[in-house]
Amino acid sequence: MVEHLSEKLAAVIRESDSQYRRLSTELDASLPKRLFEVAENPPSLADLQAQSLALRDTETRLRNIGLLEDPPEHPDETKLTEQQRGTFHVILGDREKKLAPFALIAGKAERLLASLNRKLRPKQVRLNVESGYDVVTADGRTLRLDQLSSGEQHEMVLLHELLFEAAPNTMVLIDEPELSLHVTWQQDFLEDVAAIAQLSNLDFVLATHSPYIVPESRVDVMVRLGEAP
Numbered sequence: 001m002v003e004h005l006s007e008k009l010a011a012v013i014r015e016s017d018s019q020y021r022r023l024s025t026e027l028d029a030s031l032p033k034r035l036f037e038v039a040e041n042p043p044s045l046a047d048l049q050a051q052s053l054a055l056r057d058t059e060t061r062l063r064n065i066g067l068l069e070d071p072p073e074h075p076d077e078t079k080l081t082e083q084q085r086g087t088f089h090v091i092l093g094d095r096e097k098k099l100a101p102f103a104l105i106a107g108k109a110e111r112l113l114a115s116l117n118r119k120l121r122p123k124q125v126r127l128n129v130e131s132g133y134d135v136v137t138a139d140g141r142t143l144r145l146d147q148l149s150s151g152e153q154h155e156m157v158l159l160h161e162l163l164f165e166a167a168p169n170t171m172v173l174i175d176e177p178e179l180s181l182h183v184t185w186q187q188d189f190l191e192d193v194a195a196i197a198q199l200s201n202l203d204f205v206l207a208t209h210s211p212y213i214v215p216e217s218r219v220d221v222m223v224r225l226g227e228a229p
Contacts, residue, residue, distance in 0.1 A: 002145040002153045005160045006132030008155065012105060012164070013129050019101035027094045035087055042086035049077045051092050058099055065109050066127035066134075067102050071095075108163040111199055115159055115192050119185055120152055155182040159192065178210035181193040186212040190221075 043051070052074055062068035072095075080088055109127055115165070116125045122138035135143040145153070158177075166172055178186050190213060193204050206213065214222045 001157050006145060010132035016101040016105060017129050020098055023098045034090055041088050042082055042174055048085055048089060052077055055092055055095055062102055062106060065113055076078060107199060112159050112163050114157060115169050119155060151180040162196050166200060166202055171203040175207045177206055178208055178213055183212050186210050189213055190218055
């Protein structure tokens with residue numbers, strides 16, 4: 001099951017990567033012409049720095065989750081002439097458009113990797129354009145997904161399906177989510193579900209026998225058996 005999901009994720013990543021490369025080719029081809037059409041009033045230095053900083057943050061996020069190779073270096077905005085600021089504004093805009101195809105999966109991938117890497121440490125799960133998921137041990141060895149424990153595979157399948165397979169505006173019913181989860185993971189489960197619900201626009205109903213699934217801080221969402229909802 002985990003290998004099947006990895007293949008499906010790889011297909012999604014490859015589609016985004018294909019759009020990224022297509023946009024890059026199209027924008028790069030028209031760049032010389034557009035540079036001669038730069039507006040006479042370029043953005044202020046403060047606006048240009050804010051745009052550049054936001055783009056660097058996006059590039060760092062995408063690189064950290066494995067969706068992007070090392071991005072091009074940014075010049076020092078404070079040393080650009082007025083004409084160069086206009087040119088750099090065009091280049092930044094192009095870069096933003098090129099990265100847009102990754103926006104659909106980046107947030108979900110970040111959530112999934114943050115949860116898995118917290119639980120599977122010292123192993124690390126990364127995204128790979130070709131293979132989908134890569135699992136790397138603390139000493140740098142790559143593991144096959146079927147070499148993960150049953151609990152680790154269960155967690156990966158569950159999080160993947162909730163983030164990438166469940167349709168928005170869906171109510172998801174989960175019976176006994178504590179199965180195959182040790183106590184520490186059970187204590188994290190509701191936090192993961194709440195974050196996924198917001199990210200993917202889902203509603204959840206959980207049925208559990210575990211006293212660890214709902215922490216004391218969230219008893220407001222719990223209905224005990226025999227109590228009125």
